[in-house]
Amino acid sequence: MTTTALTPPSIAQAPSRVLAVLRLHFASRYILIGAPWAIMAIIFVVNLAVWAIIFASVSSPTDRAEVTAGLQWSGASLYLFVWMSIVAVQSIMVSFPFALGYGVTRRDYYLGTSLTYVLLSVGYATVLTLLAGIEQATDGWGLGGQMFNAVYFAGDTLVERFFVFLALLLFFYFSGALGATVYLRWKQPGLLAAFAALGVLIVGLCALVTISQSWQRVFEFATSVGTGGLVALLLIPTAIAALTGYGALRRATPKN
Amino acid sequence: MTSVIEVAHLTKRFGDLAAIDDVSFRVEENAITGLLGRNGAGKTTLMQLLTGQQFATSGTIDVFGANPVENADVLQNVCFIKESQKYPDEFRPKHVFRSAPWFFPHWDAEFAEQLVEDFRVPANRPIKKLSRGQVSSVGVIVGLASRAPLTFFDEPYLGLDAVARQIFYDRLLQDYAEHPRTILLSTHLIDEVANLLEHVLVIDDGRVVIDEEADVLRGSATTIAGTRAAVAAFSEGREVLHAETIGGLSSVTLEALSPSDRADAAAAGLELAPVSLQQLIIRKTTLTAPATESEMEHSA
Numbered sequence: 001m002t003t004t005a006l007t008p009p010s011i012a013q014a015p016s017r018v019l020a021v022l023r024l025h026f027a028s029r030y031i032l033i034g035a036p037w038a039i040m041a042i043i044f045v046v047n048l049a050v051w052a053i054i055f056a057s058v059s060s061p062t063d064r065a066e067v068t069a070g071l072q073w074s075g076a077s078l079y080l081f082v083w084m085s086i087v088a089v090q091s092i093m094v095s096f097p098f099a100l101g102y103g104v105t106r107r108d109y110y111l112g113t114s115l116t117y118v119l120l121s122v123g124y125a126t127v128l129t130l131l132a133g134i135e136q137a138t139d140g141w142g143l144g145g146q147m148f149n150a151v152y153f154a155g156d157t158l159v160e161r162f163f164v165f166l167a168l169l170l171f172f173y174f175s176g177a178l179g180a181t182v183y184l185r186w187k188q189p190g191l192l193a194a195f196a197a198l199g200v201l202i203v204g205l206c207a208l209v210t211i212s213q214s215w216q217r218v219f220e221f222a223t224s225v226g227t228g229g230l231v232a233l234l235l236i237p238t239a240i241a242a243l244t245g246y247g248a249l250r251r252a253t254p255k256n
Numbered sequence: 257m258t259s260v261i262e263v264a265h266l267t268k269r270f271g272d273l274a275a276i277d278d279v280s281f282r283v284e285e286n287a288i289t290g291l292l293g294r295n296g297a298g299k300t301t302l303m304q305l306l307t308g309q310q311f312a313t314s315g316t317i318d319v320f321g322a323n324p325v326e327n328a329d330v331l332q333n334v335c336f337i338k339e340s341q342k343y344p345d346e347f348r349p350k351h352v353f354r355s356a357p358w359f360f361p362h363w364d365a366e367f368a369e370q371l372v373e374d375f376r377v378p379a380n381r382p383i384k385k386l387s388r389g390q391v392s393s394v395g396v397i398v399g400l401a402s403r404a405p406l407t408f409f410d411e412p413y414l415g416l417d418a419v420a421r422q423i424f425y426d427r428l429l430q431d432y433a434e435h436p437r438t439i440l441l442s443t444h445l446i447d448e449v450a451n452l453l454e455h456v457l458v459i460d461d462g463r464v465v466i467d468e469e470a471d472v473l474r475g476s477a478t479t480i481a482g483t484r485a486a487v488a489a490f491s492e493g494r495e496v497l498h499a500e501t502i503g504g505l506s507s508v509t510l511e512a513l514s515p516s517d518r519a520d521a522a523a524a525g526l527e528l529a530p531v532s533l534q535q536l537i538i539r540k541t542t543l544t545a546p547a548t549e550s551e552m553e554h555s556a
Contacts, residue, residue, distance in 0.1 A: 017328060020358035027355045030346045094344045100309050101338060102359040103331040103404070250326075253310050 017104050021112025022119070024099065025091060032091075032120060036083055043076050044147060051145035064144055071146040077128070081172045088117065088176030096184060097254030110246050117173035125165035133158050160227055167231040171238045178245040184252040260285045260406055260438045261306060266315035268301055275301040277462035278315070283455070286436040288428075290453040290470070292446055292537055298462045299442040300338070303408050306440075307336045319406065335360060335404035337395040339411035343383045349394050350379040360402035367431070368401035374423050388415030396424050400431060409441045421445070425452055446534035456533070460541045470533070477536050478518070481507035482526040490524055497539040509539060
């Protein structure tokens with residue numbers, strides 16, 4: 001066979017394909033960076049207006065404190081996390097077949113995409129933490145408002161808060177990525193089966209805890225490990241989603 | 257000559273359907289090979305198998321001497337431009353041309369720029385807003401400017417007008433002459449590309465039915481035309497690929513004729529004409545032997 005001895009002509013070793021995939025995701029920054037922050041800015045401005053109205057009409061300090069306490073249940077920045085899941089689904093659906101056409105292996109594609117999500121998570125978590133810090137330092141932008149210190153992202157220190165943001169973002173990215181790769185590999189029936197299995201698993205776990213009357217212990221456990229512990233625990237499903245996603249993508253084929 | 261692609265007993269099944277059915281062939285280095293066949297014949301599936309996008313059911317594929325599946329060493333020398341290529345939603349052509357060099361070490365930015373001008377691609381308009389032909393042009397430009405040692409064009413010119421197609425053929429041939437590489441081109445427009453092709457692979461119903469040098473193929477059949485009686489007399493005992501009769505005249509397409517055959521035919525008052533690649537392929541892929549005979553009876 002002549003082919004075995006054949007080396008491709010004048011091969012310039014391509015720079016890392018993993019980094020190329022990373023750059024590909026950032027080639028147009030609108031969906032990944034521009035749009036989420038634009039929406040965030042609009043929500044923020046609307047919230048500011050609402051806070052200003054409340055601030056103007058509520059004058060006693062005790063009432064104001066009450067309002068501030070209520071605002072910690074604001075869901076204003078929650079959309080960002082759901083958005084990230086959708087971004088992950090969308091970007092994989094299109095960029096996977098596209099990258100394969102450019103001669104990228106599934107492995108390099110997945111590593112590059114994962115690296116993209118990790119970088120995005122770190123970036124977003126950093127900015128969100130900074131905003132939370134400013135919010136705290138300025139007493140809620142001078143109006144007692146709360147958007148980035150919502151109760152879901154509780155944490156005593158900014159560092160803790162950073163890790164809460166980071167873990168949540170990673171979780172949403174990789175669960176979105178898992179959904180997309182399952183679809184690419186097994187199409188719609190596979191995705192439906194996966195959701196059904198997940199539903200059964202969650203209901204089953206709830207039933208188990210309920211029947212064994214251990215909700216009390218679950219709450220105690222949650223309290224005892226604290227925010228840091230729960231965040232660390234969230235990394236487990238995230239890691240499972242990331243690995244399963246890779247498993248699904250390894251034999252996925254682009255649609256004709 | 258060395259072969260860049262070697263395929264042996266390759267089969268790809270989707271459920272019961274054998275999209276590729278026990279196929280074996282080679283593709284020579286630094287040649288333009290046409291992968292021709294009807295819709296659904298298996299051209300795209302074959303190209304996806306060769307680029308590691310699909311997984312073979314059985315058989316072996318060697319590209320640059322190794323299995324292409326998940327093989328970065330092989331795949332970084334491969335560019336696959338497919339029909340109606342989808343691009344990330346918010347992409348503009350400039351994003352495509354900016355990102356391509358990260359993947360193709362031989363990318364020629366100057367050449368790409370020239371092509372953008374030739375094809376009149378609006379580099380700064382969202383791809384979603386481009387016409388079909390313009391989107392196809394983007395793919396064609398990537399395929400040409402990437403200069404990948406092995407380039408696949410799968411029906412690359414959906415919606416391209418005749419002028420743009422001619423530009424594609426011209427640039428392809430010109431650039432290929434300066435930077436020889438292996439090109440596999442699948443297309444319906446056989447006669448348009450006939451002069452580009454050095455080798456022809458015709459696939460029908462998942463099988464390779466023709467695997468031949470284009471020149472050999474062109475000389476492999478001749479059409480003779482003349483009076484019914486003269487044509488019938490001459491074609492008797494020869495393999496007839498196609499026959500048609502109008503009034504007292506008939507013409508038949510025959511397998512290759514030897515020089516003495518041609519002299520005989522001329523002496524019998526018959527006109528000899530070459531058969532176009534497209535006609536030849538149509539005849540070889542649509543006619544089975546019994547059909548040929550019945551058609552002969554019908555026209556004789």
